[in-house]
Amino acid sequence: MLSGPKPTDLAHGTFIGGLAALGGALNGAEICPEPDGAELVDVAVFPNERKAGAFASYYPDGLPQFFDEMETAISDARARHGVRVFNMSLNILQPAAPDRYSPHAARLDQIAESNNAIVFISAGNIQPQDLRPEWPADATAALGNLATSRNDGLLTPAESARNVAVGALNPPGHDGCLPFAPTRYSRRGPGLRAGVKPDLAHIGGAGSQHPKLGHGLFSILPDGTIVDGCGTSYAAPLAAKTAAVLDHAIEGEVSRETLIGLLVHHAEMPTLLQDKTLAPIAKHMVGFGMPPSADRILETGDHTITLVFASRIQRDQQINFRFQWPASLVGPEGKCRGRAKITLVSTPPLDARFGSEFVRVNINAVLQQEQANGGWKGRLEPLYLPSRREAPPIEAERIEHDLKWSPVKVLAKTFPQGVGPSSNWRLFVEYLTRAGEVMPEEGVPFTVIVTISDPDAEQPVFNDMRQNLQALGIQIADIRTAARITPRV
Secondary structure (H helix, E strand, O other): OOOOOOOOOHHHHHHHHHHHHHHHHHHOOOOOOOOOOOOOOOOOOOOOOOOOOHHHHHOOOOHHHHHHHHHHHHHHHHHHHOOOEEEEOOOOOOEOEOOEOOHHHHHHHHHHHHOOOEEEEEOOEOOHHHOOOOOOOOHHHHHHHHHOOOOOEOEOOOOOOOOEEEEEEOOOOOOOOOOOOEOOOEOEOOOOOOOOOOOEEEEOOOOOOEOOOEOOOEEEOOOOOEEEOOOHHHHHHHHHHHHHHHHHHOOOOOOHHHHHHHHHHHOEOOHHHOOHHHHHHHHHHHOOOEOOOHHHHHOOOOOEEEEEEEEEEOOOOOEEEEEEOOHHHEOHHHOEEEEEEEEEEEOOOEOHHHHHHOEOEEEEEEEEEEOOOOOEEEOOEEOOOOOOOOOOOOHHHHHHOOOOOOOEEEEEEEEEEEEOOOOEEEEEEEEEEOOOOOOOOOOEEEEEEEEEEOOOOOOOHHHHHHHHHHHOOOOOOOHHHHHHHOOOO
16 A cells, blocks of 8 residues: 655545455445455555645655665565565556556566565556546447547556556446446556556446446545545555455465466456457456456366466476376367366566567467377467467567567467367476577576366366376375475475
8 A cells, every 4th residue: 555655645545455454345245355354554655646846855866766765665564564465556657658668667577576576556547538438338339439549558667567557447336337347547558569468457446426326436534434436546456455365375475476377367357348359459458357356266166177387497498297188078089178278477587678578588388288190289379369360470469469478478278079189288388588688597487377177067177187196196285285385496
């Protein structure tokens, strides 16, 4: 929570803190899905922006000095209280550029990495004169509205590569807008060419007021008064709360990559944005979607299994993990059916001097099935692939759609009729460096999350996979204890 030193503006920070501490009681589980209650640390570094000259009086050297103070405060909170999840509901009024990794994002990324922390950043609010119309039910009309919108791109440092940017969705139960649609004020991506921004979306309150419900998102003022409000400032802490609950629920300290990966992997695309017509722009509005509660992320049923691989890839190394597809999903002649999804989150070296090529090492993960000739064939497709490609994609398409060079990648595929000749599969992780770049001596940390499921929710996928892995002599454990058994390496 950022509220600031004197002169202070306590209302904004208190509204955010109220959402984290008692959002469920005020808004219900559909908007605030985590249990109420939170321990908050106030990182008091931002002065009241309504006081003329306040920022310059505290930071005469400008934004670099502000980020220095922010790093000191985060390091102190990390050392004293073990805080790893921070909410930063403020933006610098500069648009993110697709070919420039801003110094503000670079500084924030350095702070997060050095403290093994995650900062949840608001995507930014559109100025009143540029507000879009409310999101319509018709997909073609939605595209038309976006085509005529102006000055609604992300603000820095929301293009951050180490942290999580959050856009805003409409609340349910508000007559003036469609539930879970992108709000009219939430800024959109893309950020940098290498990646998806914003990363996630959450409820931020409606941009149009209801006669009784106002903006449809409620919290408190410093004097305890219940008020309504809206803004990406209020969507970010709801996503941050889920990350904090995950971090608290999992024994030991899991990596940053694992926490981000769990949120992204289980995020759900709002129904309104699942229309194929909206595929080209959905990721720019809500990223990978809205994360469910931490309980839903950690608990799986009998018909699905999620495996988490947290490791570090070294120079000249490839990682190859072989396994058997769940027996209950294997048909005649080895055809494998079901659904598979993988999410990769890595922390590659970054260098702002190279502009849009600032990510210097590309970590890639694929799920492959063994073929009759002994070779291996990748079976999943990038989540935001616009259509089936007949020809091999060019490099620009790999960057835009396959998320080549992006630290976060998601691939998925459903096989209703079954594919391939074999139940032998493997997770394969490899890397590629930019020309002239050398893989860091310490390697690159990453997490891959793999989910295999039966879309019909009938077959015992969990037990099948568990038995397969145990037969291979692989030590597995529930994620609540896995962090203790397999620490970050």
